Every structure is written in structure tokens, then in C-alpha cells.
Amino acid sequence: xxxxxxxxxxxxxxxxxxxxxxxxTALAQEEPIKIAVVNMDxxxxxxxxxxxxxxxxxxxQQEAQGQVEEQQKxxxxxxxxxxxxxxxxxxxxxxxxQKQFEDASLQLRRFRDDKAxxxxxxxxxxxxxxxxxxxxxxxxxxxxxxxxxxxxQQSGVVMMVGERINITQTVIDRLQ
Numbered sequence: 476x477x478x479x480x481x482x483x484x485x486x487x488x489x490x491x492x493x494x495x496x497x498x499x500t501a502l503a504q505e506e507p508i509k510i511a512v513v514n515m516d517x518x519x520x521x522x523x524x525x526x527x528x529x530x531x532x533x534x535x536q537q538e539a540q541g542q543v544e545e546q547q548k549x550x551x552x553x554x555x556x557x558x559x560x561x562x563x564x565x566x567x568x569x570x571x572x573q574k575q576f577e578d579a580s581l582q583l584r585r586f587r588d589d590k591a592x593x594x595x596x597x598x599x600x601x602x603x604x605x606x607x608x609x610x611x612x613x614x615x616x617x618x619x620x621x622x623x624x625x626x627x628q629q630s631g632v633v634m635m636v637g638e639r640i641n642i643t644q645t646v647i648d649r650l651q
Contacts, residue, residue, distance in 0.1 A: 509621055512636045513613075514628045514643045522650050524608055528601035535597060539590040546583045553579055612649045616642060 519525035553576040560569045617625060620642075628636055628643075 508623045510624045510626065511616075511620070511622045511640050511642045512626045512628045512633055513641070513646050517643055518609070518646050518650070519602070519605055521647050522605065522609075524601075524605045528598070528605065531601065532594060532598060535594055539594075543583065543587065543590075546579065546586060550576065550579045550583060609646070609650070612646060616645060616649065 520529075553572060557569065557572045557576055560572055563569055613625060616622070625642070626633055628641070
């Protein structure tokens with residue numbers, strides 16, 4: 476083979492290779508990934524289930540607050556008795572009142588902690604139920620718009636969201 480024929484064979488080989496690689500590359504490339512973002516806090520707040528959960532939590536908090544106020548009143552009465560008894564000569568009675576005051580104060584702190592945990596549990600379980608109710612809506616939206624990924628817009632996780640991929644209002648509309 477002459478150098479000229481070798482060069483022509485190389486050019487022909489490269490052009491043939493390029494024509495066979497190009498279709499494979501085109502087939503290997505997939506469509507762009509479609510991502511949507513939804514503000515779940517907003518969706519939950521505007522949903523019937525979210526409103527019901529909010530009302531349940533408010534009622535729970537009001538009941539707990541009433542119980543806290545009763546305990547605080549009892550503690551205040553004990554505090555006043557201790558204050559009145561400081562000048563008393565009956566030290567045993569004063570020590571007993573101080574112990575009752577300390578016990579009541581401790582009981583109040585425990586009660587508040589228990590109620591806070593109970594409220595968190597009610598909220599957590601309620602949110603899990605709401606998310607289960609939302610699953611069919613998200614599945615339908617995902618299928619209809621062919622989304623590969625739907626993210627919850629959370630501060631610190633999703634920094635910026637363009638209106639084109641924000642589907643919050645779509646989800647709210649479908650839930651109603």
C-alpha cells in the first residue's frame with residue numbers, strides 16, 4: 476500500500492466509524508431528566524386533611540394548657556403557703572410544704588414534656604396519614620407529566636425553584 480492509499484483507507488475507516496458510532500451515541504443518550512418540586516407544607520396547610528390535623532392539634536393544646544394552668548394554680552398556692560409558713564415555728568410542716576411544692580413543680584415539668592411528646596406523635600402520625608392520602612395524586616401527576624423525580628421543597632435542601640418545575644398549585648388543585 477502506498478502512503479496515499481493508506482491515508483485514503485484511514486479517512487474511509489474514520490468516516491465509516493463515525494457513521495456507525497453516531498447512531499449508537501444518539502440511542503445511548505436519554506431524554507433529559509424531568510424534575511418537579513412541591514412545597515408540601517403549603518399543600519398540607521391548604522388540604523382538608525391538613526386543616527383537620529391542625530384543628531386536632533389545637534384542641535389537644537388547649538386541653539393541655541387548661542391542665543397546665545390548673546397545676547400552676549396549685550403550685551402558686553403551695554408557694555404562698557411556704558412563704559406564709561417561713562416565720563412559722565412548725566418546721567416539719569414547712570418542710571412538708573416545700574417538698575409538696577418541689578414535687579408539684581417537677582410533676583408540672585414532666586407533664587409538659589409528656590404533652591409535648593404526645594403532640595409531636597399526633598402530628599407525626601397525622602402527617603404520615605396525609606402523605607398516604609396524597610400518594611395517588613402524586614402518582615397520577617408523575618405519570619401524566621412523566622416526571623423522573625418529585626422533590627419536597629425544604630429550606631436548606633432545595634435552594635431555588637423555578638416556576639416551571641414548581642407543581643405545588645397543581646397538587647393543591649388536584650386534592651380539592
